[in-house]
Amino acid sequence: ERTGVAEAILGSGKSAEQIASIVETVLSAEARMLITRLDPEKARALGRFGEQVRYDALSGTAEVGVPRIVSSVPAVAVVAAGTSDMSVAQQALRTLAFFGESATLFADIGVAGLWRLTERLEEIRQFPVVIAVAGMEGAIFSVLAGLVRAPVIAVPTSVGYGVSEGGHAALSSALASCAPGVLVVNIDNGFGAAAAALKILNVGRG
Amino acid sequence: ERTGVAEAILGSGKSAEQIASIVETVLSAEARMLITRLDPEKARALGRFGEQVRYDALSGTAEVGVPRIVSSVPAVAVVAAGTSDMSVAQQALRTLAFFGESATLFADIGVAGLWRLTERLEEIRQFPVVIAVAGMEGAIFSVLAGLVRAPVIAVPTSVGYGVSEGGHAALSSALASCAPGVLVVNIDNGFGAAAAALKILNVGRG
Amino acid sequence: ERTGVAEAILGSGKSAEQIASIVETVLSAEARMLITRLDPEKARALGRFGEQVRYDALSGTAEVGVPRIVSSVPAVAVVAAGTSDMSVAQQALRTLAFFGESATLFADIGVAGLWRLTERLEEIRQFPVVIAVAGMEGAIFSVLAGLVRAPVIAVPTSVGYGVSEGGHAALSSALASCAPGVLVVNIDNGFGAAAAALKILNVGRG
Amino acid sequence: ERTGVAEAILGSGKSAEQIASIVETVLSAEARMLITRLDPEKARALGRFGEQVRYDALSGTAEVGVPRIVSSVPAVAVVAAGTSDMSVAQQALRTLAFFGESATLFADIGVAGLWRLTERLEEIRQFPVVIAVAGMEGAIFSVLAGLVRAPVIAVPTSVGYGVSEGGHAALSSALASCAPGVLVVNIDNGFGAAAAALKILNVGRG
Amino acid sequence: ERTGVAEAILGSGKSAEQIASIVETVLSAEARMLITRLDPEKARALGRFGEQVRYDALSGTAEVGVPRIVSSVPAVAVVAAGTSDMSVAQQALRTLAFFGESATLFADIGVAGLWRLTERLEEIRQFPVVIAVAGMEGAIFSVLAGLVRAPVIAVPTSVGYGVSEGGHAALSSALASCAPGVLVVNIDNGFGAAAAALKILNVGRG
Amino acid sequence: ERTGVAEAILGSGKSAEQIASIVETVLSAEARMLITRLDPEKARALGRFGEQVRYDALSGTAEVGVPRIVSSVPAVAVVAAGTSDMSVAQQALRTLAFFGESATLFADIGVAGLWRLTERLEEIRQFPVVIAVAGMEGAIFSVLAGLVRAPVIAVPTSVGYGVSEGGHAALSSALASCAPGVLVVNIDNGFGAAAAALKILNVGRG
Amino acid sequence: ERTGVAEAILGSGKSAEQIASIVETVLSAEARMLITRLDPEKARALGRFGEQVRYDALSGTAEVGVPRIVSSVPAVAVVAAGTSDMSVAQQALRTLAFFGESATLFADIGVAGLWRLTERLEEIRQFPVVIAVAGMEGAIFSVLAGLVRAPVIAVPTSVGYGVSEGGHAALSSALASCAPGVLVVNIDNGFGAAAAALKILNVGRG
Amino acid sequence: ERTGVAEAILGSGKSAEQIASIVETVLSAEARMLITRLDPEKARALGRFGEQVRYDALSGTAEVGVPRIVSSVPAVAVVAAGTSDMSVAQQALRTLAFFGESATLFADIGVAGLWRLTERLEEIRQFPVVIAVAGMEGAIFSVLAGLVRAPVIAVPTSVGYGVSEGGHAALSSALASCAPGVLVVNIDNGFGAAAAALKILNVGRG
Ligand SMILES: Nc1ncnc2c1ncn2[C@@H]1O[C@H](COP(=O)(O)O)[C@@H](O)[C@H]1O
Ligand SMILES: Nc1ncnc2c1ncn2[C@@H]1O[C@H](COP(=O)(O)O)[C@@H](O)[C@H]1O
Ligand SMILES: Nc1ncnc2c1ncn2[C@@H]1O[C@H](COP(=O)(O)O)[C@@H](O)[C@H]1O
Ligand SMILES: Nc1ncnc2c1ncn2[C@@H]1O[C@H](COP(=O)(O)O)[C@@H](O)[C@H]1O
Ligand SMILES: [Mg+2]
Ligand SMILES: [Mg+2]
Ligand SMILES: [Mg+2]
Ligand SMILES: [Mg+2]
Ligand SMILES: [Mg+2]
Ligand SMILES: [Mg+2]
Ligand SMILES: [Mg+2]
Numbered sequence A, B, C, D, E, F, G, H: 001e002r003t004g005v006a007e008a009i010l011g012s013g014k015s016a017e018q019i020a021s022i023v024e025t026v027l028s029a030e031a032r033m034l035i036t037r038l039d040p041e042k043a044r045a046l047g048r049f050g051e052q053v054r055y056d057a058l059s060g061t062a063e064v065g066v067p068r069i070v071s072s073v074p075a076v077a078v079v080a081a082g083t084s085d086m087s088v089a090q091q092a093l094r095t096l097a098f099f100g101e102s103a104t105l106f107a108d109i110g111v112a113g114l115w116r117l118t119e120r121l122e123e124i125r126q127f128p129v130v131i132a133v134a135g136m137e138g139a140i141f142s143v144l145a146g147l148v149r150a151p152v153i154a155v156p157t158s159v160g161y162g163v164s165e166g167g168h169a170a171l172s173s174a175l176a177s178c179a180p181g182v183l184v185v186n187i188d189n190g191f192g193a194a195a196a197a198l199k200i201l202n203v204g205r206g
C-alpha cells in the first residue's frame, strides 16, 4: 500500500500448494489479495476456501478476502478490439473492481470496421482514463489516442499468429504510435494497466 | 518483359563505374532502364549521359533511355502517412511513370489525425489500386484497407526510432493487419509496390 | 461488404461457446460467415447447426450459412510447394469458394526439382492471379514471379524446423524477393491471400 | 488540439527545406509548434526565423511561435539515471514547458548507488506525476515505482553498448517491471512521456 | 575434477534409459554425480536405485552416489526475488550441497518492495559470495551489486510473460547492469552459478 | 598447414600498424599470407612492401609473399547472383588463387531470370565443386543445388535492404533449403567457402 | 537422382495418411525412399508395410523399399558432442546407410573435457569427411576443424536451454567459426549433412 | 567504495564538456576516477589537465588523479583470442592497474590453433583468476574453462561480421558453455570483468 496499490501475485510459475499457503496467510491476516494468471486447475485447488476466494475463469483472476465496495460511477473505459482480447480486458476490469473502481467495457471495437469505433466515440470521450486492449497489429491504439483527450493505456495482447504471434507486433505498434501520449504496458498485462489507471485517477483525486 | 515489368536495377551495392557501364550497355541497345536507391554522388557520376539519364533526388531514382509517354488518367492512389515517407512514395510514383502509368499522391494522411483521411476518402475510393506508404507503427494500413474496395499495397518505411527503427514495426503491422486483403512489400520498397500495381492493373486490362 | 469482402472470423483465440454464439447471430440474420483456424474439437461443438456449418478438417475452415454458387471458370492458380503446405493452400481454396470463386490447385511444385514447375508452367501462365504457398526457404516465390505476368501473392507457411521454424525464413524470402512485384501476406494466411486475390479480380471486372 | 496536445513534428527524416517550409506555414498562421529530434545542422538552417524559433542543443528541440507562459508550480518530477540520459530528460522538460508546465529535474539518480535515490525520495514523492529516464538495464524504473504513489512514466534511453545498445534492454526492463503500474513509452521518447504527463495532469484538473 | 568441479549431467534431452545407464556406470565406479533438469517422470524411472539416487522435485535435481558431508558454515548467500524463482534457487543450493558447501537462502527479496531487501542487507553482506536469482525485469541484480562488496553472480530465470517470457529481459538486465562486477550465467542455470561460486571460494582457500 | 589451409588474417578490427607488423614477420620468415576484409586506406599503408603485398580493391584482399603458381585447370565454379555480389565472389576467387587453384566465374545468374541459369547450366555441371554467392532472398541456392551433382557451398551476402539488410534473409534461405546437401558459410565469407572448396578437392585428390 | 541423392521426405508436417499413401506409391514403383523426422506414432501407422518400412526410433527415420548394400569401408567420421546429440548423429548415420555408405561414430566428444577429443584424434584424422554434431555452445566445431585436414560439416542441434534453446547459439558458433572451412547445415539437419558428405565423397570418386 | 570498487564513468554518451566538468570535480576533491570508452577526440579535450589525466588509446581509457601503486605480483591472467580483441583486453588490464592489481597478458590464444593454448596452459593455470577475451564464435571460453581450476570470466567482443557482428554469437557461446562455472559480462566490457576479478581476489584476501 506504500504505492497506493494493494497486494497482487502472479499465479503462473507457482505451484497450487505455494498459492494455497499464501492464501492461507492472507486470510489469517484478514487481508485482501488478487491472484492473476491463475489457470482453472490451480483455481480448483483453492476450492476449500469457499467464497473467500472468488475465481473468474475468463480473466484467470481470483479475489481473496472480503470484497471491497465498488464505486458506482465508472471512471475507466476499457476498449477491446476483438472477441479474443476479452480475457485480457476482463483481467483489467477485475483488477479495477478489486481496487474499488468500476469501469465500462466497449467490446469489438476494431479498426478494420472504423464505424464500430466512431459510433461509440462520444461515449468513450466521457471517461477520464481509457484502457485499450488489442492484439494482431494493434492499430486501434493510434486511432483512439488521436481522437480522445484522456490518457490512453495500451495493452497489447498475445492474440495472433505469424508475425503477431505472442503479441510483439501489437506491442511495437503501441510504442511506435504516432499519436502523442500513448502509454504502454507489457503484453497481456491487463493487471498493470488497471493499476496504472488507478494511480492516474488518484492524481485527479489528490 | 517476360513478366510484363521492364528492367530495373538497384543502385546501392554497385560502384559508380559498374552502374555507368550498365547504363552504357542499355543506351547502346536503345533500351530503357530504371535505377533505384541511387545516391546523389553516384548520380553525378552519370552526368556525362545528359538527358538520357534523368535523376530525381527525393526518390533516389534515375530513368535511363527515351521517356515513355505517361497515361493521362491516373490509375493508382499513392497515400503517404507523413512528410518523412515522401521519398518512398515518390519512388513508387517515379516507377509508375517509368511504366507509363500516372498516379495521384495523397500526402500527410496520418491516423493520429483521422479527419485528414476521412476528408479525402471519397477521392481515394475512385482508384482501382491503392499504395499506402507509412513508417512508425503503420496503423494507416489497416484503417485504409477497412475503408476501400481496392487492393491496398502496404509499403512500410524505415522512418522511425526506438522500436520502429528500420521499419520492422510498420512491416509487422502491415502483415498482421486485421483488415482482409492487405498486400505487403519489403520495407522502403516503393519500386516493388509500383511493379505489383502495374501487374494488378494489367489483370483489369486483360 | 464495404470493402467487397464478406465477413470472416478467426477461430483460434475464441472459446467454442464464443464461436457458437457468433454463429447463432449470423444464422438468425440469414447472413454468411467464414471461420478460419478452427480446430476439430471446436468444430465438433458446432455440430448442432448441421449442414448450416460446413467444416473442412484439412484447412481448418468452416462455412456458415447458405453456400454461394461458385463460378465455373477458375480465375486463380494456387501453387503449393510441398505436401506439408497443403493445409494453407486449402485454406486459400476454401476462402475463394466462400467468395464464389473457383481456383485450380497445382501441388508439389518445389524448386529443388525445377522440372515439376516447368512442366506445368504454361498452364499456370493462363491465370490472371497466382497464389504461391511455400515453407522452408520459400525459393519458389522468386522463381515463379520471374516466369509469369500475373501478380504473385506469396503465402509463407510455418512448415519447417531450425531456422525455418515458424515460417520466418520463408517470409523473409518472399519480402526480399529479387523478382519485382511479389506481394506478401502473413505466415499461414491463406485467407488473406484469397481475399486479396478477390480484390484484384474485382479490379479486372470493374 | 482535439486531444489536448498541441502540434509537434519529428525533425529527423525531414530535410532542412521541408522543415523550414512547415515553420513558415505555422508562423503565418500565428500558431505554435514543437520540433523534436532536430540536429544542430538543420537547426542552423532555421536561423533566419530569429527568436521565433528557439533551439536547444542538448535536447535537440526547437520551439516555434510565441512562447507560452509556464506555470510557476512544477507538477512533474523528471528523474534521470545518468549523465548520458540528460538529453532525453531535457526533451521531456522542453516539451512540458512548450505545453505550459514546469517540472523539476532530479539528475544522476542511479540504482548502483541507491543512496542517491533515497536521499531525494521525499522530494520526489511530492509530485503527482513522475517521469523516469534511464538506459543500460533500467533498474531504476522498478525501484522508483515501488517507492512512490504517483504514476511512473518510464522512458528507456538508447544509451549503452553490447546487449543494451539501442535501448532494448532498458525497454524490456520497463515493460517487465514487477512493480505495478509502470507506464512505458518508446525508447528516447521524452516527448511522448511529457505529452502523457500532461494528459494525466489534465485528469486531475478535470 | 581437473577443474575442481565434480561430474554433473543434464537430464533434459536424454531418455530415461540413457540416464539409468549412466547412473549404473557411476555407481559401479563408486563415483558421485549430479543430475540437473530432471523431470519427475524420469526420476521415477530411477526408483530402483533406492537411496543411491536422491531426487528433489522443486529443483529437479538428483544426487547420485554417497552423499558428501556439507560444511557447517554457510559460505554463499542465495537471494531469490520471488516465489516463482524458488526452483532455480533450490537448484543452486542443491548443487552447492553436492559440492560440500552449505548456503543460506534469502527468499522473496524483490525490488518492488525495497524494504524486503534493506531489512536483510546486513546479513547478506556477511557472505563472501552472493548468488542472485530473479526473473521478470531482474532489477535486483543491479540494486544488490550496488550494496555489497562480494561478487554477485546473477541467475536470470525464465519466469515471466510477454517481453520477459523465457528470461531474456532478466538476462539483458544482468549483463547491462550499471553496477560494476555483476557476473552472469545462462537463464535458469542455478547449477552454473553454484559451480562458479565454488571456484571463487576456492580462490579464497588457496 | 596442419589443416591443409595456409595462413590468413582478417584486416577489419586491426589497425594499419598491427597489420604492417604481422606482414613484416611473415615476410622475414619467407612465408605467405592472405589478408581479407582490408579496406583501401589500410592497404595504402602497406605500400612500402611493394610487390610483396598485392592488393585487390574489389575483393578487399591482399596476398603477401611469393605468389604460388595457379593450376591451369579450373576446379571450382563460382556462381554470383548479381553485380552487387561480385566483391564476395571475387574474395572466393582470390582465396582459391592464393591456394593455387583456378576457378571460373559465372556472373549475373539470378533466379528472377531463370534462363540466365539454364543457359549456362551444362557448363556449371562440369565442375566438381560449386560456390554460389547471393544476397537478397538467396533463392539461387536451392535452385542450383537441385540441378547439379556437385556439392554446393552457399555464401549469403550482406547485399540488400529492409528484411534482407545484413544478409540474414539469404543466410536463412541457404540453411533452410529444401534441396539436399547445400553447405553454408557465414554471410560475406567468400574466404571460408574457398577454404572449404579446397578441402573438398583434397578429398578427391586423396 | 539428377543430383546424385536418392529421394527423401520430411515426416513432420504430413499426416500419417499422407505418408502411407506416398509409401504405397514408392513401393509399387519398386523404388526406395527415406523418411526423416517421423515420430513413433506415425511410424506405427506404417506397420502394415512390414519389413518394407524399417523404422529407427532414436533417429526418427524410416527406410522404405529394398535395403541397399552398405560399403564395408567407413568413409565418414560422425563426431557427437554429448548423449543428447545422439539422435541427430544417428539421423546422419541412417541417411549415410540409406545411400550405401558406412560411417564410424565417435560419441561423447565434448570440449569441456578436451582429452576426450585428443585421445581419439588420430583415428578421426583417417577419415576423408567429418560430420560434427553438437548443441549448447558448439565449441567443438572450431576445435575439430583446427585439428583435421578433412572438410568438417557442422550440425548444430536444438539441445539446450536459455540462450541455446532451439540451437541458435550452436548455429552461430558454427557459422562464425574462426577455423577456416567449416561447412554448416540447418539445426538438427543430420540428413542434410549426410547428403552433403555423400556429394563430397563423390567428388573424390569422380 | 561501498562495494570495494572505486569510481568509474562511461565516456561514450557524454559530451567532452560534461566529461571535463566531472574531471574537474574529481581533481578538486583529490579523488581518483577511471574513464572508459573514451574516444581520442574527447581525450584531446582533456589535454589541459596534463599528467593528471592519463589516456591510453588502444583501450580508450583515461586514469584521473594520483596513480595508485600497482602490486608487483600479477594475480590475474588476461587471455586474448586474437589481435582484434586486444583493445578490450587492454581495457581490463588498465582497469586492474587502476585498482592496484597487476596482471599478465596471454595474446593470440585462439582455438583454431589449439597448440597456442596448450603451450601456455601451465603458466595460465598458476593464476587464481582468469579473464578470457574473444569475439567471433568464442569457443575459447569453453575450452579454457575445461582446463583450469580458476574461475573464468568471459568477455565476448564485438569483433566479427555476419552472424558474429556486434558480439552476440560470442556472448551466446559464453552463456551456453558446457564447461561449468564460466562467468559472463556484457560484450566488450573489459571494465566489468576487471571489477569482478578484483571482487573475487578480495574474497581470497578476506
Ligand atoms: N499479471 C501480472 N502482471 C504483472 N505483474 C503482476 C501481475 N500480477 C501480479 N503482479 C505483480 O507481481 C508481483 C508479485 O510477484 P510474485 O510475488 O512473484 O507473484 C507484485 O509486485 C504484483 O504487483
Ligand atoms: N520525438 C517524438 N517521438 C514520437 N512522436 C513524436 C515526436 N515528435 C513529434 N512526434 C509526433 O509525431 C507526429 C508528427 O509526425 P510528422 O508529421 O511525420 O513529423 C505527431 O503526431 C507528433 O505528435
Ligand atoms: N530432415 C530433413 N531436413 C531437410 N530436408 C529434408 C529432410 N528430410 C527430407 N528433406 C528434403 O526435403 C524435401 C522433401 O520435402 P517434402 O516432399 O515436402 O517432404 C526433399 O528435397 C528432401 O531431400
Ligand atoms: N565500460 C563500462 N562498462 C560498464 N559499466 C561501466 C563502464 N565504465 C564505467 N562503468 C560503470 O558505469 C557507471 C557510470 O555511469 P555514468 O555515471 O552514467 O557514466 C558506474 O557504475 C561505473 O562503474
Ligand atoms: Mg486486435
Ligand atoms: Mg507513419
Ligand atoms: Mg517449401
Ligand atoms: Mg541508466
Ligand atoms: Mg523477479
Ligand atoms: Mg541475389
Ligand atoms: Mg554440445
Ligand SMILES: [Mg+2]
Pocket (backbone or CB within 6 Å): G178, H081, H082, H085, H110, H134, H135, H136, H137, H138
Ligand atoms: Mg576470437
